[in-house]
Amino acid sequence: DQQVKQNSPSLSVQEGRISILNCDYTNSMFDYFLWYKKYPAEGPTFLISISSIKDKNEDGRFTVFLNKSAKHLSLHIVPSQPGDSAVYFCAASRPSRAETSGSRLTFGEGTQLTVNP
C-alpha cells in the first residue's frame, strides 16, 4: 500500500521556467510533509517542509503548497536552474513531537527533474 505517491517518474523543463513536482498521499493522519533532493551517489538532503496547519511555505526559489482536502502537495521551483537537476522525494509523517519518539517518514518513489540550459 503506497501511502505517498509521486506519479511522475521524470520531468524535464527549460532553464528559467517553473518546475512543478507533485505528490499525493492517502493517509489522513499525516500532518507534516517534506521534500528532499538527491544527487547521484549522495544522500538525500532536506529542501523544504510544511505543516498541515499551513497551505503554503516559501523558501527562496522553492515553494511547497499543501491541499489537505485533496491530499495533495506540490513543490514549485522558480526559476529553475540546471543545478536543480536531481531526484526529488516527497515524504510525510504522522504526529510525533516527543524528542524520544522518532520521525518515521514515508517516502514517495521520487521524480527525476532535468533542467535543460
Place this chain on the structure above:
Amino acid sequence: NAGVTQTPKFQVLKTGQSMTLQCAQDMNHNSMYWYRQDPGMGLRLIYYSASEGTTDKGEVPNGYNVSRLNKREFSLRLESAAPSQTSVYFCASSLGGGNTIYFGEGSWLTVV
C-alpha cells in the same frame, strides 16, 4: 561538518555472508534510522532507534538486525545476505519526533 557518516561506502558480498554497516552522527541527535533505496520504490525504513537504548522495526525489517551502540552510533547487520538485499543503504538521524531527518551519503551493497 561531518553530520552523518556511514561505512563502508561500497561492499560486495556473497550470498550467505554476513556484514555490518556502521553509522555515526555528531549532531547530538536522539533518533537514528536505517533506510534502503531501490529503483522505483523510494526510500523504505528498515529499523529505527527513537532514542538511545530503544530500537523498533520499520517497513522492511526482515533479514536485518540493528544495534544502538550509544547515542552517536547505530549499526545495521545482515546475518545471512541474500541477493534481494542488494540495495543502497542510508543511515539518518533527527533530533527527535517531528524534526527533519538528515541522511548520510549512502552505502552501496551488492549481494551475488
